[in-house]
Amino acid sequence: MRGWVLTALALVACSKAGDGKATPRDAVISAWKADQLAPTSMAPAQVAFAKDCQGGAVSGVDVLVCNFASPADAKAAEDPALAWIGAATGAAQAHGAALIVAADRKKSDPSGRTINKLMKLAPN
Amino acid sequence: MPRSSCVLVALALALWTAPATASAGRQVRYIGIHPLPKAEGGGICYIEGPHVHVYDADKVQYRDHRGAHYFVGDPVAYGYDGQRYAYKGHHPIHVSVVVGDSEPDDEYCYLSGPHYHYFAPPEGPEFQLAGGAYFFVGEPPHAYVEARPALMKINAVYQPLVYERPVVTVDAPVGWIGARAEFAVPAVVVASPPPAPVVVAPTVVAPAAGIRIDAHVPMPSVHVDIGIGAPAVIVHERPVIIEERVRVKHDHGRHRGHR
Numbered sequence: 001m002r003g004w005v006l007t008a009l010a011l012v013a014c015s016k017a018g019d020g021k022a023t024p025r026d027a028v029i030s031a032w033k034a035d036q037l038a039p040t041s042m043a044p045a046q047v048a049f050a051k052d053c054q055g056g057a058v059s060g061v062d063v064l065v066c067n068f069a070s071p072a073d074a075k076a077a078e079d080p081a082l083a084w085i086g087a088a089t090g091a092a093q094a095h096g097a098a099l100i101v102a103a104d105r106k107k108s109d110p111s112g113r114t115i116n117k118l119m120k121l122a123p124n
Numbered sequence: 125m126p127r128s129s130c131v132l133v134a135l136a137l138a139l140w141t142a143p144a145t146a147s148a149g150r151q152v153r154y155i156g157i158h159p160l161p162k163a164e165g166g167g168i169c170y171i172e173g174p175h176v177h178v179y180d181a182d183k184v185q186y187r188d189h190r191g192a193h194y195f196v197g198d199p200v201a202y203g204y205d206g207q208r209y210a211y212k213g214h215h216p217i218h219v220s221v222v223v224g225d226s227e228p229d230d231e232y233c234y235l236s237g238p239h240y241h242y243f244a245p246p247e248g249p250e251f252q253l254a255g256g257a258y259f260f261v262g263e264p265p266h267a268y269v270e271a272r273p274a275l276m277k278i279n280a281v282y283q284p285l286v287y288e289r290p291v292v293t294v295d296a297p298v299g300w301i302g303a304r305a306e307f308a309v310p311a312v313v314v315a316s317p318p319p320a321p322v323v324v325a326p327t328v329v330a331p332a333a334g335i336r337i338d339a340h341v342p343m344p345s346v347h348v349d350i351g352i353g354a355p356a357v358i359v360h361e362r363p364v365i366i367e368e369r370v371r372v373k374h375d376h377g378r379h380r381g382h383r
Binding site for chain 2: 078082085086087088089090091093110111112113115116119120
C-alpha cells in the first residue's frame with residue numbers, strides 16, 4: 001500500500017514539474033507573437049501583487065504578465081497592479097488566470113493602439 | 125448678450141470643460157475610447173478597456189462608469205478614424221454594452237445635431253435606423269430629463285468644432301425625441317460682433333402645430349440662434365420642416381417678412 005502511495009506521489013510531482021503544460025502567460029505571449037507583437041526578452045519580475053510575473057516590452061510599451069491560480073485571483077490583482085504603471089498611461093487587465101499590465105512610460109504609444117491590441121489579443 | 129458677458133461665459137465654459145493634468149502624476153481612470161487633451165498632443169486614445177492616464181477628464185463630455193471616466197461625445201471631432209455610427213439628436217448610451225462589462229449603466233448623449241459614436245445601439249425598439257443614422261424613439265427616463273439642463277452644455281463644446289459630421293437628409297421617424305415638443309431643443313444664442321448688416325429670417329415651412337423657429341432678429345444688435353452642433357444640412361422632421369443655417373437678409377428694422 002505504502003509503495004502505491006509513494007509511486008502516485010512521485011507521478012504527481014513529475015507531472016507538475018515537467019509536463020510542459022502551457023501557463024496562462026504562455027497563452028498570452030503566444031497570442032501576441034501570432035500577431036507580430038513579440039515581446040523583448042521576458043524576465044522574471046518581483047512585484048508585490050503577484051508571485052509569478054515576467055516583464056518585458058512590446059513596441060516600446062513595458063509589459064508585465066503574471067500567472068495566478070484562478071481568474072478571480074487575477075481579477076483581484078488588477079487594482080494593486082496599477083501601482084506598477086506609475087505616472088504613465090497604462091492598463092491592468094485580467095484575462096483568465098493571467099494578469100496583463102502595460103505601461104507606456106516612454107510615450108511610444110500615444111494613441112494607445114498598441115496597449116489596446118495587447119489587451120484584445122489576449123485570450124480570456 | 126453684451127460682448128463682455130459672452131467673453132466671461134466662454135471663459136467659464138473653457139475652464140469648466142478643459143481637462144487638466146492630474147495633480148502630481150495621479151492616475152485617473154478611464155474606460156473606452158476618448159480624446160486626448162491638447163497638452164498631451166491631442167488625438168484619440170484607442171484603448172477600449174479600463175485604463176489610466178495622468179490627466180483629468182472634463183465634466184461635460186464624460187460620465188462616471190464604476191469610478192472610470194467614460195466619453196459620451198463625438199470622437200470623430202477629435203480625429204477618430206475607426207468604425208463609426210451616425211446618430212441624430214439625444215439618445216441613451218448603454219455603457220455596459222459598449223464596454224462589455226456586467227455593471228448596468230445607462231447614460232445619455234445630449235448632442236442635438238447629427239453626430240457620431242464608435243458604437244451602434246443595441247437592437248430593439250428604442251432606436252430606428254433611417255437614412256444611415258440612428259434616431260432615438262423610445263421614452264426617455266426621468267434621469268435624462270433631470271440632467272438635461274446641465275449636460276446640454278456639451279453642444280457649446282462641439283458647436284465651434286469643424287469636422288465632418290454626418291449628413292442626415294431623411295424624415296425623422298415618428299416618435300423621434302427631437303421632434304417631440306416636450307423635448308424640443310432650445311436654441312442657444314451665439315452672439316457675434318456686429319460687422320455688416322445682418323442676415324436674419326429663417327425659412328420655416330411649418331404646419332400648424334409644433335413650430336420651432338431657429339432664428340430671430342433681436343434689435344439692434346445681431347444675434348443668431350443656431351441649432352448647436354448641426355451641420356449645414358437640411359433635415360426634414362415631422363411635423364415641422366426646418367431648413368437650418370439658411371442665409372437670409374436683415375432689412376434694418378424694415379422687416380418685410382421672410383423671403
